[in-house]
Amino acid sequence: MRFDLTSLQIFLCVAEEKSLTRASKRAHLALSAISKRIAELEHRVGSPLFTRYPRGVELTPAGQSMLTHARQVFEALYRMENELGDYSEGIKGRVQLHATTSALAQFLPAEIKTFTTQFPGVKLDIEERVGAAIVRALNDGRAEVGVFASHTPAPDLETFAWRSDEICLAVPINHELSDREAVRFSEVLHHELIASHAESALYALITQEAEKLGMTPTVKVRVSSFDCMCQLVAGGLGVALLPRHVIRIYAHSIGITDVPLDEPWAIRNLRIGVKDFRQLSPTARAFVEHLRAS
16 A cells, blocks of 8 residues: 555544544645545545544544554654754754763763763753662653663663773771782671762672671761762771772872772673663764763
């Protein structure tokens, strides 16, 4: 079967108006032209699309089916037109990004800078969240793109491998462990910890691995930012497990250093998550493609 868009538009008009006369006025076409188009469609389908009455028309089962498909056709054409228009004018719009503290502290700032330099018309709404909250936001439609640790369950999302970071021990420069080439996690658990908030992916990892050893972390202070954790470590209030890149940023200005953690789980993988990549806006899709290319 071959259908032209004009005939489908006329069909939609008649279906919505439930009258050939009203459809002719709305479409600014002669009644005879409307009738001819509908007759041609019915001939192609091989079945009546409308039941005619003295005061109007009603869709037949075949007409109901065509109405559903015709609307999908025009919705797809509308999305195509908008997307191509976005590309021709330069990508614009907003991206709702939710990411973990680790991703925002290490990798995302540089990626966001290069992306917005390439596409200055794009704005990003960025929220810092724990992994589970990011997954919920993506499923609920409150976020378009998420970045979280790979061990965070995300069964209903499309995810893409992205970056890796290394968890190390942050200690004051004069600490008894500061000169060690590496330290086992069991040794770390004998020291008081400066920990992130209880719902963070990093703290969940620490407690999970401690349970495997039959031990419980001794948390002296709990704070919500990497900056505060590093400052408290420098003040001698405890040690902390943090991404190596974060520790080294602060090591330039305060008295802390990083000690490698001799554990296989110290290397963490980060993933990009979306609800449905094909259904993303052109702006969000371009941002995801930018991250993956990097």
